[in-house]
Amino acid sequence: MSxxxxxxxxxxxxxxxxxxxxxxxxxxxxDDTAQKVDHPIKTTDSATQIVDHPTQxxxxxxxxxxxxxxxxxxxxxxxxxxxxxxxxxSVSQLVRDSKGKIFIDRDGVLFRYVLxxxxxxxxxxxENFHERERLKQEAEYFRLPDLMSSLTVAPKAGHRAxxxxxxTVAGTANTVLSPISGRTPGFITLGYRGxxxxxxxxxxxxxxxxxxxxxxxxxxxxxxxxxxxxxxxSRDPDRGEMDRYTSRFFLxxxxxxxALDMLQEEGFGLVGCCGTSTSGVGEVKPGLDTEEAKWQHYxxxxxxxx
Numbered sequence: 182m183s184x185x186x187x188x189x190x191x192x193x194x195x196x197x198x199x200x201x202x203x204x205x206x207x208x209x210x211x212d213d214t215a216q217k218v219d220h221p222i223k224t225t226d227s228a229t230q231i232v233d234h235p236t237q238x239x240x241x242x243x244x245x246x247x248x249x250x251x252x253x254x255x256x257x258x259x260x261x262x263x264x265x266x267x268x269x270x271s272v273s274q275l276v277r278d279s280k281g282k283i284f285i286d287r288d289g290v291l292f293r294y295v296l297x298x299x300x301x302x303x304x305x306x307x308e309n310f311h312e313r314e315r316l317k318q319e320a321e322y323f324r325l326p327d328l329m330s331s332l333t334v335a336p337k338a339g340h341r342a343x344x345x346x347x348x349t350v351a352g353t354a355n356t357v358l359s360p361i362s363g364r365t366p367g368f369i370t371l372g373y374r375g376x377x378x379x380x381x382x383x384x385x386x387x388x389x390x391x392x393x394x395x396x397x398x399x400x401x402x403x404x405x406x407x408x409x410x411x412x413x414x415s416r417d418p419d420r421g422e423m424d425r426y427t428s429r430f431f432l433x434x435x436x437x438x439x440a441l442d443m444l445q446e447e448g449f450g451l452v453g454c455c456g457t458s459t460s461g462v463g464e465v466k467p468g469l470d471t472e473e474a475k476w477q478h479y480x481x482x483x484x485x486x487x
Contacts, residue, residue: 250300
């Protein structure tokens with residue numbers, strides 16, 4: 182009997198050993214779970230990453246214009262709309278576009294000045310900036326009172342404000358009239374890139390001039406006076422008043438002679454021109470007709486009204 186009892190006693194620990202190992206595994210799993218809770222940045226959710234890292238890069242789509250900044254920059258003014266939107270409790274509710282960028286339905290061009298202000302706490306505007314009221318409206322929307330105050334201060338008058346020979350012509354104030362023509366003097370530059378469109382097989386000798394776009398550069402008031410409703414201003418980022426210059430206008434048509442006629446009717450004459458040789462546009466892009474590419478060229482014409 183004693184031998185049997187001893188054998189039972191010796192075998193008992195062997196039977197109970199597996200459950201002791203099993204009790205250790207849940208404990209280890211609990212520790213792993215606790216570690217995951219303590220480090221939420223390990224999750225792949227982008228909103229959580231922005232919350233846990235103030236310096237996390239943030240990609241914005243503001244009215245179709247893309248920006249990249251840090252969350253720390255957007256939080257610099259505590260009571261602003263951006264600081265509220267990118268707070269811990271709100272960042273997960275932000276609207277995103279199809280590429281995952283945070284979307285803000287405001288003026289994308291003017292937002293660069295808002296972002297510059299948040300970075301430097303200083304307002305720096307380009308010369309001849311004429312959209313102060315619109316920028317002030319953006320500052321009011323984003324709840325940036327100091328930026329609004331900076332925009333409320335009237336800009337310093339330029340050196341032209343001291344001239345007394347200003348008159349009104351063609352609906353434009355503060356314009357100096359020419360003693361020769363009685364109209365506003367100035368320059369307008371036309372530029373175009375063109376080639377020749379060749380006929381199909383059997384008509385290879387038929388060639389037509391082919392222009393992709395006629396570019397207009399000069400003072401905005403003069404360009405509008407000459408080309409009127411044929412002027413396309415959609416690519417000009419500094420839309421506003423006319424007392425400035427631009428190189429981003431182009432015509433709504435591709436008829437070079439029509440543009441020349443309009444310049445002549447308004448008293449402009451050709452004073453200079455330049456152009457490239459054919460095939461002077463560089464490497465031929467894939468999918469571009471090889472024959473047309475050989476004849477590509479770029480020309481510019483400078484017109485003056487005295």
